[in-house]
Amino acid sequence: MGQLNNRNVIVGITGGIAAYKAAQLVRELQDLGAEVRVVMTRSATEFITPMTLQALSGNPVHLDLLDSAAEAAMGHIELARWADLVCVAPATADFLARLCAGRADDLLCSLCLATGAPLLLAPAMNQGMWRDPATAANITLLRERGVALVGPADGSQACGDIGPGRMEEPAVIAARVAASFESRLLDNYRAVVTAGPTREALDPVRFISNHSSGKMGFAIADACASAGAVTTLISGPVRLPTPNRVKRVDVISALEMYEAAQAAARDCDIFIACAAVSDYRPARPEPQKIKKNGDSMQLEMVRNPDIVAAVAERDNRPFMVGFAAETNHMESHARDKMRRKNLDLIVANDVSRADAGFDGDNNAATLFWPGGKREFALTSKTQLARRLVEVIAQQVDLAGSQEPTP
Ligand code: PMT
Numbered sequence: 001m002g003q004l005n006n007r008n009v010i011v012g013i014t015g016g017i018a019a020y021k022a023a024q025l026v027r028e029l030q031d032l033g034a035e036v037r038v039v040m041t042r043s044a045t046e047f048i049t050p051m052t053l054q055a056l057s058g059n060p061v062h063l064d065l066l067d068s069a070a071e072a073a074m075g076h077i078e079l080a081r082w083a084d085l086v087c088v089a090p091a092t093a094d095f096l097a098r099l100c101a102g103r104a105d106d107l108l109c110s111l112c113l114a115t116g117a118p119l120l121l122a123p124a125m126n127q128g129m130w131r132d133p134a135t136a137a138n139i140t141l142l143r144e145r146g147v148a149l150v151g152p153a154d155g156s157q158a159c160g161d162i163g164p165g166r167m168e169e170p171a172v173i174a175a176r177v178a179a180s181f182e183s184r185l186l187d188n189y190r191a192v193v194t195a196g197p198t199r200e201a202l203d204p205v206r207f208i209s210n211h212s213s214g215k216m217g218f219a220i221a222d223a224c225a226s227a228g229a230v231t232t233l234i235s236g237p238v239r240l241p242t243p244n245r246v247k248r249v250d251v252i253s254a255l256e257m258y259e260a261a262q263a264a265a266r267d268c269d270i271f272i273a274c275a276a277v278s279d280y281r282p283a284r285p286e287p288q289k290i291k292k293n294g295d296s297m298q299l300e301m302v303r304n305p306d307i308v309a310a311v312a313e314r315d316n317r318p319f320m321v322g323f324a325a326e327t328n329h330m331e332s333h334a335r336d337k338m339r340r341k342n343l344d345l346i347v348a349n350d351v352s353r354a355d356a357g358f359d360g361d362n363n364a365a366t367l368f369w370p371g372g373k374r375e376f377a378l379t380s381k382t383q384l385a386r387r388l389v390e391v392i393a394q395q396v397d398l399a400g401s402q403e404p405t406p
Contacts, residue, residue: 002033
C-alpha cells in the first residue's frame with residue numbers, strides 16, 4: 001500500500017512558469033496512493049491547460065469560485081472538507097500575499113481559508129521577489145499561522161537569474177506531503193480501536209445491525225498508526241481496506257468484539273471505542289432459517305456486555321476513549337456516558353445530522369473530558385481523526401498515568 005493511500009490531496013496551482021511541474025506532482029502523489037483533485041487559478045491556465053491536469057488526476061479541474069455547475073458538483077466548501085491536505089505548487093508571490101491578507105476572491109484562496117486541512121506551499125518566483133522584504137514578511141506570517149513550506153530551491157531560474165526561488169522538485173514535494181501525515185505524537189504507545197457495526201444473528205441468514213460503515217474508526221486507527229502508535233483495529237463487518245501498519249482483527253457479533261477487546265486490552269495504553277455495538281442480541285438465534293408463521297412474531301433480546309466499560313474496569317486500565325452517538329442534549333448525555341462507563345474522554349457526534357455521523361465521509365464532533373471540552377466542525381473523517389488523535393495525545397500526556405511501553 002502507498003504511503004498516501006486513502007488520503008485526499010488538493011493540488012492548487014497558481015500562475016508561474018513552474019506550473020508545468022504540477023503535472024509531475026500529481027503523478028507522484030498518485031503513485032503514493034493519494035486521491036488528487038486540482039484547483040487552478042485563472043493565471044495558472046496560461047501556463048498549463050486544465051485538460052492536462054484533468055487527464056492526469058482523473059477528476060474535473062476546479063477553476064472558478066462562481067461556477068454554478070462546479071458548485072453543484074463540488075463547491076469550495078465541499079472541496080475544503082474533502083481535503084486531507086492542500087498543497088499549492090507553485091505558490092507565487094501574489095498568491096502568498098493574498099493568502100496572508102485573507103482574500104477570498106478566487107476559488108483557491110477561498111478554499112485555503114475554509115479548510116481545516118493543513119496547507120503546504122511550494123513557493124516559486126524570481127529570486128529578487130523571494131528576497132523582497134514584503135515576501136519575507138508574508139512567509140514569516142504564514143509560518144506563524146502554521147502553514148508549512150517546502151522550498152524554494154536555489155539555482156538557475158527561467159528568467160536567467162540565479163538564486164533562491166525555484167520550485168522544489170515534484171518528488172521532494174510529494175515526499176513532504178507524505179511526511180506531513182506522520183507525527184510522533186503517539187510514539188511508543190499501543191492503541192486499540194474498535195470500529196464498524198456488530199451483527200446479531202437471528203438465524204443463519206438474518207441479523208440485527210446498524211448503519212455504521214467503519215469509516216470513522218478506520219480513520220482513527222490510521223491516524224494512531226501515523227502518529228507512531230502500535231495499532232490494533234477490531235472491526236465489525238465492513239468493506240474497507242486495512243490502513244497501513246495496522247493489525248486488524250475481524251469480528252461479527254458484539255460477543256466476539258468483547259472477546260477480541262479483552263484480549264487486545266492486555267497490551268494496550270490507549271483504547272478507543274468507536275464501534276456501534278448492538279446493545280442487545282436475540283436470546284436464542286435459530287439454527288435453521290425462520291419460516292413465516294402468522295402476522296407477527298415475538299423476538300426476545302438479551303443485553304450484550306458493554307465492551308468499553310468492561311475494558312475500563314480492568315486493572316492497569318488503558319487511557320479510555322469512548323464515542324457517544326447522540327441526537328439531543330449532547331453535552332449532558334455524553335458526560336453522563338463518560339462517567340457511567342468510567343472513561344477519560346468521550347467523543348460526541350450528533351447522529352441526527354444528515355451530513356455527519358453514520359456512513360458518510362464527513363463528521364463533526366465535540367470532545368468532553370473532566371474539566372474540558374473541544375469542538376470540531378464538520379470535516380472529513382480522516383481530518384477529524386487526526387485532530388482527535390492530537391487531543392488524545394495531549395490528554396494521555398496530561399493524565400501521565402499511562403507510562404509508554406519501555
Ligand atoms: O462507522 P461510521 O459510519 O463512520 O460512523 C461512525 C459512528 C457514528 C458509528 C461513530 O462516530 C460513533 O458514534 N460510534 C459510537 C456509536 C455508539 O454505539 O454509540 P453509543 O452511544 O451507543 O455507545 C457509547 C460508547 O459505548 C461507544 O464508545 C461504543 O463503542 C461503546 N459501547 C456501546 C455498547 C456496547 N455494548 N459496548 C460498547 O463498547
